[in-house]
Structure formats: structure tokens, C-alpha cells
Amino acid sequence: MDEAEVTTPRERYRAQVRAEIKERAWEQIATAGASALSLNAIAKRMGMSGPALYRYFASRDELITELVRDAYRSLADTFRAARTAGADPTGLAHALRGWALADPHRYFLVYGTPVPGYHAPDDITAIASEIMEGLLDACAELSADGPATPFDAHLADHRDWAGGHPAPPATLHRALTFWTRLHGVLSLELAGHFTGMGFDPARFYDAELADLLSAPTKS
Amino acid sequence: MDEAEVTTPRERYRAQVRAEIKERAWEQIATAGASALSLNAIAKRMGMSGPALYRYFASRDELITELVRDAYRSLADTFRAARTAGADPTGLAHALRGWALADPHRYFLVYGTPVPGYHAPDDITAIASEIMEGLLDACAELSADGPATPFDAHLADHRDWAGGHPAPPATLHRALTFWTRLHGVLSLELAGHFTGMGFDPARFYDAELADLLSAPTKS
DNA sequence: CGGGTTCGTTAGAACTTGTAACTCTCTCTC
DNA sequence: GAGAGAGAGTTACAAGTTCTAACGAACCCG
Numbered sequence: 165m166d167e168a169e170v171t172t173p174r175e176r177y178r179a180q181v182r183a184e185i186k187e188r189a190w191e192q193i194a195t196a197g198a199s200a201l202s203l204n205a206i207a208k209r210m211g212m213s214g215p216a217l218y219r220y221f222a223s224r225d226e227l228i229t230e231l232v233r234d235a236y237r238s239l240a241d242t243f244r245a246a247r248t249a250g251a252d253p254t255g256l257a258h259a260l261r262g263w264a265l266a267d268p269h270r271y272f273l274v275y276g277t278p279v280p281g282y283h284a285p286d287d288i289t290a291i292a293s294e295i296m297e298g299l300l301d302a303c304a305e306l307s308a309d310g311p312a313t314p315f316d317a318h319l320a321d322h323r324d325w326a327g328g329h330p331a332p333p334a335t336l337h338r339a340l341t342f343w344t345r346l347h348g349v350l351s352l353e354l355a356g357h358f359t360g361m362g363f364d365p366a367r368f369y370d371a372e373l374a375d376l377l378s379a380p381t382k383s
Numbered sequence: 384m385d386e387a388e389v390t391t392p393r394e395r396y397r398a399q400v401r402a403e404i405k406e407r408a409w410e411q412i413a414t415a416g417a418s419a420l421s422l423n424a425i426a427k428r429m430g431m432s433g434p435a436l437y438r439y440f441a442s443r444d445e446l447i448t449e450l451v452r453d454a455y456r457s458l459a460d461t462f463r464a465a466r467t468a469g470a471d472p473t474g475l476a477h478a479l480r481g482w483a484l485a486d487p488h489r490y491f492l493v494y495g496t497p498v499p500g501y502h503a504p505d506d507i508t509a510i511a512s513e514i515m516e517g518l519l520d521a522c523a524e525l526s527a528d529g530p531a532t533p534f535d536a537h538l539a540d541h542r543d544w545a546g547g548h549p550a551p552p553a554t555l556h557r558a559l560t561f562w563t564r565l566h567g568v569l570s571l572e573l574a575g576h577f578t579g580m581g582f583d584p585a586r587f588y589d590a591e592l593a594d595l596l597s598a599p600t601k602s
Numbered sequence: 603c604g605g606g607t608t609c610g611t612t613a614g615a616a617c618t619t620g621t622a623a624c625t626c627t628c629t630c631t632c
Numbered sequence: 633g634a635g636a637g638a639g640a641g642t643t644a645c646a647a648g649t650t651c652t653a654a655c656g657a658a659c660c661c662g
Contacts, residue, residue: 174629174639181640197499199418204618215620216641224619276496278574280416289579315590318582325580340587341594348567355497360508361544363537368559371534375560393608393660400609423649434651435610443650 182220184210189231193269198228229285235273236291239263243298253302257346257373261366268354275347293327299339300329306377308334338376345372401439403429408450412488417447448504454492455510458482462517472521476565476592480585487573494566512546518558519548525596527553557595564591 171179188206203224204214221227239260246259264271284292308331316333319340323329326336349372352358353365390398407425422443423433440446458479465478483490503511527550535552538559542548545555568591571577572584 172629178639195499197496200499202618203620212640213642214618215622215643218620219640272496275571275574275576277416277491280414280419292576313590313593315586318586322581322583325582337590341591344567344571344587344591345564346567347571348563348565351570352494352563352566355494357494357511362541363544364541367534367537368563371532371556372560372563374532391660397608421649422651431609432611433649434612434653437651438609 178220185217185220185227186231186234189227190267190270193231193273194267197269198231198273201228203227225282229288232273232284233288233291235270236288236295238270239274240291240294240298243295247298247301251302252305253299253342253377254373256299256302257342257369257376260346261350261369264350264354271350271354275351293325296325296339296343297327297329299342300326300331300335303335303339303342304329304331306335306338308332308338310334313337342376345376348372397439404436404439404446405450405453408446409486409489412450412492413486416488417450417492420447422446444501448507451492451503452507452510454489455507455514457489458493459510459513459517462514466517466520470521471524472518472561472596473592475518475521476561476588476595479565480569480588483569483573490569490573494570512544515544515558515562516546516548518561519545519550519554522554522558522561523548523550525554525557527551527557529553532556561595564595567591 185206188209189201192201192205201224203217203221207214207217217227221230242259242263243256246255249255251259312334316337319336320333323333323336329336331339346369349365349369353369358365358368404425407428408420411420411424420443422436422440426433426436436446440449461478461482462475465474468474470478531553535556538555539552542552542555548555550558565588568584568588572588577584577587
């Protein structure tokens with residue numbers, strides 16, 4: 165936030181239009197999902213003709229990539245804010261659930277069915293690492309005693325993804341289970357697989373969370 | 384399989400064409416995902432013009448619904464076969480993973496990002512119940528001792544989804560965690576979120592499975 | 603062997619993404 | 633300030649998509 169702030173009026177206008185396009189895109193995604201996102205519909209809603217948008221985004225895919233990036237960024241910021249506010253893993257888990265419920269389509273943009281040929285650009289994977297780092301930090305606050313499992317040993321040999329984080333393998337393991345178990349409950353809930361089953365997904369989520377915290381050791 | 388078997392040649396032809404359409408559809412899904420499924424492309428590949436397919440499927444959505452139904456059916460059959468062969472929960476888990484890895488897009492058709500306005504027809508939810516029943520049966524073979532958790536108590540009051548299955552709440556709980564935890568690992572693996580992280584997803588899956596089996600009690 | 607069902611066709615409407623060419627307007631420089 | 637040029641928005645169009653409508657031809661059945 166320094167010298168790069170010098171913006172010409174044109175640049176400011178351009179940034180504003182880009183932002184409005186993304187805003188409309190989010191609206192459309194929220195109601196119809198990412199696959200139904202239509203550049204033409206966005207343009208019409210903004211009072212301009214279709215091809216005009218191509219001045220701002222090279223293609224529909226580029227717009228979606230931008231939205232995916234924003235979604236990752238949003239989750240990373242949510243985690244960072246929670247951590248800054250002193251959140252432990254429980255706080256992080258609730259922050260995650262709140263973030264997911266606030267906009268399910270945004271969650272699926274990050275963790276949903278992948279687009280066939282799509283490969284995330286490097287900066288997005290960097291944000292993903294930032295998210296994982298927050299999770300690792302939170303998990304590192306918990307005790308990591310208990311017997312080492314075979315998978316812990318495996319992780320000790322494959323810990324590059326932790327980006328040099330000094331946590332012991334058991335903590336890496338816990339961070340991974342944190343991720344996958346909460347995602348397991350959350351994604352099925354958001355996809356509607358629990359509707360009609362009667363039980364309260366929030367309680368199930370909390371039960372999984374409690375189990376995650378109470379069992380520092382696994383066989 | 385009795386009196387309804389009398390089929391005219393026309394009906395047999397029709398069934399065959401329908402089957403071939405679905406076959407091509409699966410090929411296309413396997414390479415480009417469900418969202419990229421194109422009736423026109425299928426028709427051309429079958430040597431006929433686009434609108435001809437509408438004699439066999441009322442719309443693209445109906446074809447996809449049919450594919451979703453087949454996917455559910457396929458998973459239910461896989462479970463049933465495993466159970467018939469005497470599989471315990473571990474066997475079921477491995478059957479699930481094998482089924483998922485055999486065709487990731489099929490897995491996502493069942494458990495992936497939901498289509499916005501889509502609502503599964505009753506017969507599909509019936510197949511889903513059948514799948515859950517197999518899982519419950521398998522879990523019922525395990526001991527269900529250990530202290531009851533608050534969520535167990537909640538489940539005792541909301542067990543309609545188990546379809547009258549006589550399993551105790553702890554078993555219902557275990558079946559649910561079985562589902563969500565394995566799905567959590569599997570879906571992230573299939574979506575490619577583990578690529579580049581270094582560890583072996585299969586070992587992680589087995590570790591989650593082992594934890595699921597070794598901890599009949601949770602806090 | 604006629605008659606009706608069913609299949610496949612072409613034509614076309616209403617969409618989509620994306621390119622090309624043109625105009626207008628704003629901005630920047632001289 | 634005036635001119636030149638960069639950039640925004642326009643229409644026109646190509647090549648797709650799903651899906652409807654109307655027509656011809658093949659087939660099965662009485």
C-alpha cells in the first residue's frame with residue numbers, strides 16, 4: 165500500500181467496473197450455481213451489451229478463476245481474523261462452518277467438484293497453503309501426546325506440504341483430520357444429503373469437533 | 384422379472400439405443416465432467432442428428448438424472464455385493480474407495496456439488512436409503528459399547544432416517560461418522576486437493592478407517 | 603395390405619461464448 | 633487548449649448449445 169496506489173481515473177473506473185462484474189457474478193452464482201454463470205446475463209444486468217465484458221475478463225473461465233481466488237482469499241482472511249482474535253481449533257472450526265453456511269456456493273467453489281481440465285494458478289495454491297498454515301498453528305496449540313500411529317510415521321517422511329512448520333507428525337495428522345472430517349460433514353450438509361434425515365447437522369458437526377479435540381491419540 | 388419381460392422388438396431396440404446413449408454420456412462425463420455433457424455431441428458420435436435423442440430422453444436434465452440414478456444404483460450394488468461376500472465395515476470402506484477411484488466423476492455425480500434447483504426423485508432417495516442400510520448392517524456387527532455421547536442422545540430422538548433399523552444410537556453414530564469421514568478424505572483426494580502434498584491418500588484413508596474401528600467410544 | 607405408431611430428419615427459435623470491426627469519448631501530451 | 637491516441641462500448645457475426653415443430657419414412661399389427 166504505497167507507490168502502487170497512484171491510479172489514473174481510467175484505472176479507477178476499470179477497477180470499479182471489474183468489481184461490479186464480480187459482484188453480479190456472485191449474485192448469479194448464489195442463485196444458480198457457478199455452472200450457470202452467464203456473461204451475457206451479467207452484462208445485460210449492468211446495462212451494457214455482452215462483448216463489453218471481454219474488456220475486463222478475457223473469458224468466462226478467467227472470471228470464474230478470479231471468483232475462486234476471491235473465495236480462497238475470503239476463507240484465508242476468515243481464518244486469519246479468527247486466529248488474530250485468539251481462536252483455538254474450536255474457534256477455527258466454527259469460523260469455517262459460519263463461512264460455509266454464509267454462502268454455500270462459495271464453499272463449493274473451493275472444495276466442490278473440480279472442473280475437468282482446470283488447474284489452479286500458483287497464487288491460489290499459495291492461499292491454500294496460508295489456510296493450512298493457520299490450521300497447523302491452531303493445532304500446534306493442542307497437546308500432541310499419545311502413541312504415534314503408522315500414518316504419523318508416514319507423515320514424518322512426507323511433511324513438505326506443511327511448509328517447514330515445526331509441528332510434530334501427530335499435529336500434522338490432527339490438522340489433516342481436522343480438515344477432512346469437518347469437510348466431510350460440511351460438504352454433505354451443504355449438498356443437502358442430510359435433509360430429511362431428522363438430526364441436527366450442527367450437533368453432528370460439534371460432535372465431530374469434540375471427538376477431534378478429545379482424542380489426541382489414535383490407534 | 385416375470386410378465387413384464389414380454390418385449391416387442393421396438394421396445395428392445397429402444398432400450399438398446401437408450402443404453403448406448405447413456406454409455407456415450409458416461410464416456411463424455413469421464414473426460415469432461417457432467418457439466419460439459421452435450422446431447423449434440425452424443426448424437427453425432429452415434430451417427431444421428433441432435434434432436435433424435437429427444438425421442439429417448441425428454442431433456443438433458445432427464446438424461447443426467449438417469450445417470451445419477453445409475454451411479455447410486457451402482458454404489459448400492461457394490462455395497463450389496465460386498466455385504467453378500469461377507470464384508471465387514473473395513474471391506475465396505477475398501478469397496479467404497481475402489482468404486483470411487485474407478486470413476487471419480489461418477490462419485491461426484493452422487494456426492495459432489497449439487498445442481499442448484501435440482502431435487503432428487505423419490506426412487507433415488509430410496510436407493511440412498513438402501514446404501515445407508517448396508518452401512519448400518521455392517522456397523523451393527525461391531526460392538527457398540529462405550530459411553531453415550533450427547534450426540535448419541537440426540538440421534539436416539541432422531542432415528543427415522545435409519546428406517547426402523549434396530550441398531551443402538553452409538554451404532555447410528557458410527558455409521559454416520561463412517562460416511563462423513565471417509566467421504567471427507569475421498570472427496571478431497573478425488574478433487575485433487577492432496578496432489579502435491581506428498582503423503583499417500585490411501586494410507587490416510589486407512590488411518591481414518593482404523594480410527595473409526597478402534598474407537599467405539601467418543602467423548 | 604392398409605393405418606397408425608414411432609423414429610429420424612431438417613428448420614428454426616432462443617440461448618450461450620467469443621471475435622472482429624467500427625464509433626465515440628475520454629485522457630494525455632504537446 | 634488542440635490534436636492524437638488509447639480505451640470503452642457498440643453492432644455484426646461465427647459456432648456452439650438445448651429444445652420445439654413439422655415433415656417423411658420405416659416398421660408393426662390387425
